[in-house]
Amino acid sequence: MLENLKKSLEASPVIKKGDYDYFVNPITDGIPEMVPDVLRELVAIVKDKVDLKDIDKIVCIEAMGIHLATALSLETDIPFVVIRKREYGLPGETSVFQETGYSKQNLYINFIDSEDNIIVIDDVVSTGGTLVATISSLKERGANVQDVIAIVEKYEGKQRVKNETGVNVLTLAKLDIIDSKPVVDILV
């Protein structure tokens, strides 16, 4: 299963962001072009693995969670909300400090209500900084974070998310960068 995803991840160029090895792939960057069949296959697996019947909202993180949430929303008719990198200053907005292996910035949460039953979908969990901060913030708002999905797991971030939030992230592929080359295992 997911042979196309494996091939695509293995073909990812690796660039440097400071000391950080950053892989470039359609799922995580939108370049090279995303093949619709791969996206369909990912959504089919998420639908199969996650109980979506009581989910009020799919929540994704700008930018590279948006195409995943869109595809899942079209397949399930569940609405989605984007955690943005832009501040709106709307009533009820909360900010989250996001730190990755190569960046630091604020994210802004709007229109996720107390008691909303949500799933979070993102492209990659690496250091876990993004998901730890967003899951904690969503819980503080009173949302019930039923499931969290990241298509690719890199480094030890998934374990960090588990340790710091208690949430198990569903990941479909593990990618390590060894000698500047991606090494990939499919997990489902």
Ligand SMILES: O=P(O)(O)OC[C@H]1O[C@H](OP(=O)(O)OP(=O)(O)O)[C@H](O)[C@@H]1O
């Ligand atoms: O586990 P972490 O180390 O926190 O890394 C994961 C995050 O890094 C990327 O986001 P980025 O802020 O680069 O934004 P993008 O989606 O716009 O590429 C990715 O989309 C994840 O949200």
Ligand SMILES: Nc1nc2[nH]cnc2c(=O)[nH]1
């Ligand atoms: N595309 C991409 N996104 C990331 N987010 C965190 N690490 C990475 C990475 O290596 N590549």
